[in-house]
Amino acid sequence: MDSIGIDENNSPVIFEYKRSQNENVINQGLFYLDWLLDHKADFKLLVIDKLGRKAADSIDWSVPCVICVAHDFTKYDMHAVNQMQGNIKLVSYRRYDNGMLLLEHLDPPTVKPIMENGEDENGKKNSTQKTHLEKLAVISENMKNLYHSICDFIESLGDDIVSNQLKLYLAYKKVQNMG
Secondary structure (H helix, E strand, C coil): CCEEEECCCCCEEEEEECCCCCCCHHHHHHHHHHHHHHCHHHHHHHHHHHHCHHHHHCCCCCCCEEEEEECCCCHHHHHHHHHCCCEEEEEEEEECCCCCEEEEEECCCCCCCCCCCCECCCCCECCCCCCHHHHHHHCCHHHHHHHHHHHHHHHCCCCCEEEEECCCCEEEEECEECC
């Protein structure tokens, strides 16, 4: 894998870089994600070595992420990523003659946390709390309209703002979490 780290939510992140669109960057990223999930202890030791025990103890394995960076992606890549259950993000880049580099986040998929042993995304067993989407389904039309207006406003604040549907809420990110 090209780079590995932890994001601002303490989730593992794998970066995979390619120069062209036909180099199977997504397949390679998925391979490395599977490898990482099979080697959690090795990753934790690496985190302890580089960032300390506190960082290693706070690793959140529910939503590991693969960020694929390439010059371009095909429509099939985009469709495949949006059909997958994993947290895979596509970033295209453009280099300009003046030395500038443009990174563009491409239509991020909705993320579904990985659940182990019947646990919810917070590690609690058999949570009976309604999910965000279940709550949204039963509110009044006026509240739904207000909710969607707020979501539209947040998304209008910039092209780099993306929504991320989690189990209990809808999160928005602009490079880092917004409060």
